[in-house]
Amino acid sequence: MIALEVKNLNKRYMFVKALNDFSVTFEKGKITGLLGPNGSGKSTLMRILSGLLQKNSGEIIYDQPLKGKHLKQKVAYMPTESHLYPWMKVSQVIDFYEDFFEGFDRQKVLDAIKVLELSPKSTIKTLSTGQRGRLKVALTIARKAELYLIDEPLNGIDPISRDMILDMLAAEVSDEKCIVISSHLVHEFEKIIDDVIFIRKGRLELKGDVEALRTERQMSIHDLYKEVYKND
Amino acid sequence: MKFENHIPIYIQIIDLIKRDIVLGICKPGDKLQSVRDYALELKVNPNTVQKAYQEMERMSLAYTKRGIGRFIVEEEAIVKKLKHEMSDDIVHAFIEKMNELGYTSEEILSTVKKMLNGGKK
Numbered sequence: 409m410i411a412l413e414v415k416n417l418n419k420r421y422m423f424v425k426a427l428n429d430f431s432v433t434f435e436k437g438k439i440t441g442l443l444g445p446n447g448s449g450k451s452t453l454m455r456i457l458s459g460l461l462q463k464n465s466g467e468i469i470y471d472q473p474l475k476g477k478h479l480k481q482k483v484a485y486m487p488t489e490s491h492l493y494p495w496m497k498v499s500q501v502i503d504f505y506e507d508f509f510e511g512f513d514r515q516k517v518l519d520a521i522k523v524l525e526l527s528p529k530s531t532i533k534t535l536s537t538g539q540r541g542r543l544k545v546a547l548t549i550a551r552k553a554e555l556y557l558i559d560e561p562l563n564g565i566d567p568i569s570r571d572m573i574l575d576m577l578a579a580e581v582s583d584e585k586c587i588v589i590s591s592h593l594v595h596e597f598e599k600i601i602d603d604v605i606f607i608r609k610g611r612l613e614l615k616g617d618v619e620a621l622r623t624e625r626q627m628s629i630h631d632l633y634k635e636v637y638k639n640d
Numbered sequence: 641m642k643f644e645n646h647i648p649i650y651i652q653i654i655d656l657i658k659r660d661i662v663l664g665i666c667k668p669g670d671k672l673q674s675v676r677d678y679a680l681e682l683k684v685n686p687n688t689v690q691k692a693y694q695e696m697e698r699m700s701l702a703y704t705k706r707g708i709g710r711f712i713v714e715e716e717a718i719v720k721k722l723k724h725e726m727s728d729d730i731v732h733a734f735i736e737k738m739n740e741l742g743y744t745s746e747e748i749l750s751t752v753k754k755m756l757n758g759g760k761k
Contacts, residue, residue, distance in 0.1 A: 622645075626646060
């Protein structure tokens with residue numbers, strides 16, 4: 409089932425075209441990998457879809473009309489930067505999220521941080537990058553939403569934390585959720601994604617089912633990525 | 641579990657289960673792990689395990705009991721059948737590679753015989 413359709417989306421920053429007539433559909437019940445090198449438009453797309461950035465032109469059609477508060481309720485966005493207040497304790501961040509987001513599943517995040525070996529008593533600034541990365545993903549998936557936009561969850565994260573994050577994301581697949589994860593670390597990701605979208609210079613380069621692509625091209629998504637972007 | 645990324649993962653999962661059946665690690669009539677549990681164990685997307693299970697049903701290797709779960713078919717014969725299939729695949733691949741090297745059927749046979757005798761003529 410289609411969760412959202414993007415039609416001829418354009419976004420310009422001064423002299424740079426970040427998105428150039430970008431059109432694509434995202435489906436529920438799947439994890440979609442949004443792949444492309446730095447500067448290809450991944451984060452811009454996510455920020456526009458989550459309502460944090462204004463598009464210049466084009467259409468975004470959700471399965472129901474959404475605006476303002478309702479849009480923000482349905483869309484859980486995780487930025488790639490560290491957006492948590494450094495002075496807060498993990499337990500305070502959880503309280504903060506609970507206040508902020510309707511339907512936030514406190515128990516889910518508490519269970520998750522146990523598995524992720526994080527303590528509610530730790531202060532954010534004392535956490536390692538890997539620990540912070542784990543916490544961010546746990547907080548995002550504990551939100552009650554339909555569209556999850558996870559921007560570069562593995563950037564700068566150690567291999568053990570990466571595995572934890574991938575396990576956590578793979579377990580989130582369900583018929584009601586549309587999960588989109590952006591990355592340029594294709595190799596780590598390809599086992600957990602259903603569909604892949606290659607974005608190149610703000611345009612859609614290729615979209616497909618990963619297993620079908622493997623059968624068709626007899627190569628890994630990682631190799632396909634290298635082929636798509638080799639001349640850039 | 642290490643998967644090859646250039647081969648569809650659901651096919652590798654089916655091969656994994658087939659191998660377990662041949663080795664007797666799981667037996668005809670055994671219940672397959674739930675999609676979610678198996679996905680977690682293999683560190684793959686649950687949709688991929690679902691696809692593997694569906695394909696196994698289509699191949700008549702597994703079946704669903706409503707509300708209970710998925711099971712390997714209760715035929716002792718499948719163990720033998722799978723064993724034959726898997727050995728055929730290996731031998732086919734071997735012959736193909738030997739042919740590529742320019743070996744004739746007789747040469748392949750004599751090489752294999754020699755090897756089986758521990759390298760002696």
